[in-house]
Ligand code: HEM
């Protein structure tokens with residue numbers, strides 16, 4: 156088959172697909188149209204994340220699987236990078252989605268925003284292809300500029316870093332100029348300042364340093380101050396807006412809650428950064444500061460649960476998008492357990508000395524990222540698809556409601572199962588590798604070969620498969636939900 | 651209706667949010683300056699790169715209740731004494747190599763990274779290198795041809811060949827030696843070094 160035929164064929168199947176999904180963009184405002192572009196790429200990257208997670212998990216059980224072709228390091232890098240990027244895509248999408256409604260005007264510089272989307276997506280594609288096909292380079296600057304930077308979560312090569320910053324600047328311009336032209340609100344203010352901080356943090360991770368203590372110091376500025384400060388607040392904003400729109404909670408109430416959350420989250424999370432400065436060479440005072448402030452971090456997460464549940468309860472859960480509300484509830488609890496409880500469990504230095512860098516961290520990482528950030532994005536995908544379908548009723552009682560219910564169940568149970576399996580592995584590692592054997596090479600493998608570790612890896616694999624099937628079902632559901640629904644959503648009244 | 655009390659009002663929490671955030675951030679900035687200056691290479695916590703010319707050990711300090719790096723007499727690497735600039739060049743090559751080869755997505759360094767392979771914080775001091783005479787050569791050979799020199803302890807998990815050249819391997823060894831001298835507040839705990847056997 157030649158290129159032209161291939162081109163025509165893919166065009167044909169694309170239009171077939173479009174007829175099948177039968178989504179009508181004219182139901183969306185211009186800003187929302189850009190938002191759903193971001194959401195679509197997010198879902199594709201979510202799929203890639205889990206696919207490569209499965210390969211990496213398989214390699215824990217069969218180390219020769221794809222050895223020398225797609226090594227664990229490559230798969231893991233794609234797994235976590237795809238995650239970070241899809242979540243950021245989701246957040247950007249959410250912002251474009253609510254921008255017009257919140258500001259009361261059309262988006263300023265939308266054309267530029269569209270362009271930025273295509274540039275970013277092209278860059279992401281290129282970065283991933285290079286990860287997969289070139290993988291590593293020589294120990295020189297050119298590798299760090301063009302192949303990868305070899306720094307967990309922010310491996311993207313330097314050229315892409317710069318591209319990302321430019322795209323972020325355009326995104327800001329859209330946000331700030333639009334609010335300035337329309338109107339500012341409490342939500343708008345928090346959102347804008349938080350986005351400034353979020354992007355500012357990223358630049359802390361763009362430099363090469365030989366001194367590994369300094370390098371990891373700044374690296375954590377990005378990772379920690381993202382997930383335990385700026386992302387958490389961004390979710391607070393999205394949550395506040397969603398509760399208003401989905402349940403009709405009063406603006407003044409969500410705004411006040413939002414300020415409380417900001418105070419508690421930044422008040423604990425900024426200095427909580429210290430829980431990553433226990434063992435990287437940084438001074439001893441971090442043991443006290445990091446331990447103390449990070450131990451307070453669960454408090455805002457409790458506040459968020461109370462807020463979400465109270466508002467949902469006081470409005471008797473009355474709403475016309477049941478899947479979205481279900482995922483918002485999942486977010487409140489997932490955030491609390493994954494970040495709050497699982498994070499707290501290993502955040503005191505006396506415990507972290509033994510759990511640091513074991514599957515413990517992976518257990519917490521999975522539940523926290525999924526619980527806090529995957530869930531809220533999925534909730535928003537449901538909100539978006541509802542409008543895209545023309546504002547149809549989406550409830551637990553409709554024809555194919557089993558799909559979203561099962562997707563919800565499989566994804567949550569799968570991640571929870573993986574979390575428990577990794578927790579068992581982490582305990583075993585802490586005892587054998589860390590406490591008894593003192594983290595030597597031999598001690599590491601003694602722990603890896605232990606039957607409880609090995610069976611934990613098998614359990615993780617099966618729960619991973621459950622998660623993956625949940626995602627496939629979720630994608631199918633997102634493409635089909637509300638297709639044959641004719642009932643319209645009811646007007647939500649704020650009270 | 652009753653008036654909203656101050657502690658429940660929007661403006662009170664708005665101001666609180668701003669002050670708390672600004673305060674926390676300010677403290678972080680101050681501590682950042684202090685930490686960076688205390689950990690620049692050549693200080694007490696993070697030794698100068700020329701520490702690769704010295705013997706490094708890691709022993710329990712009963713007074714401090716934790717393991718501490720101990721820097722000893724001269725113990726040359728590759729039989730050569732490096733000047734500070736040369737040492738920095740070599741460690742830099744090693745550090746760049748660890749990034750270019752993506753070590754961190756299998757191993758942990760200072761406990762951060764992935765959990766598919768052993769922690770590298772004190773790799774230079776590991777008893778896995780049999781004895782100090784064999785160590786340098788074994789490390790170079792391992793890094794250049796990990797698939798042939800794998801000691802998987804029955805796990806079957808082998809490091810892949812990453813195309814590390816001899817120069818890069820030397821750089822990595824120097825980097826690992828330097829990293830093992832950093833004062834990490836006693837992490838990892840209970841680690842027995844290659845020196846302990848002598
Ligand atoms: C949604 C918020 C959070 C997310 C997404 C998250 C995610 C993660 C991830 C992925 C890691 C592993 C980093 C690595 O690869 O080395 C990590 C480490 C850690 N997290 Fe969180 N976290 C969150 C909140 C929290 C909270 C609230 C606490 C404390 C109460 C906490 C405590 C810790 C600690 C102590 C570590 C270090 C583990 C180690 O020593 O290896 N985290 N977090």
Ligand code: HEM
Pocket residue numbers: 205206208209210211212231234235238516517518520521524525529570615616618619620622623763764765766
């Ligand atoms: C199909 C399901 C999944 C499988 C099989 C899977 C597998 C894996 C594997 C094998 C690793 C490497 C751990 C190591 O270095 O030893 C990993 C790391 C990680 N995964 Fe997943 N994963 C899955 C789903 C997820 C989901 C849904 C999330 C979050 C939304 C997630 C977030 C992470 C994070 C943050 C890390 C890094 C953890 C750390 O360094 O502490 N994964 N995953």
Ligand SMILES: [Fe+2]
Pocket residue numbers: 379383427428430431
């Ligand atoms: Fe953290």
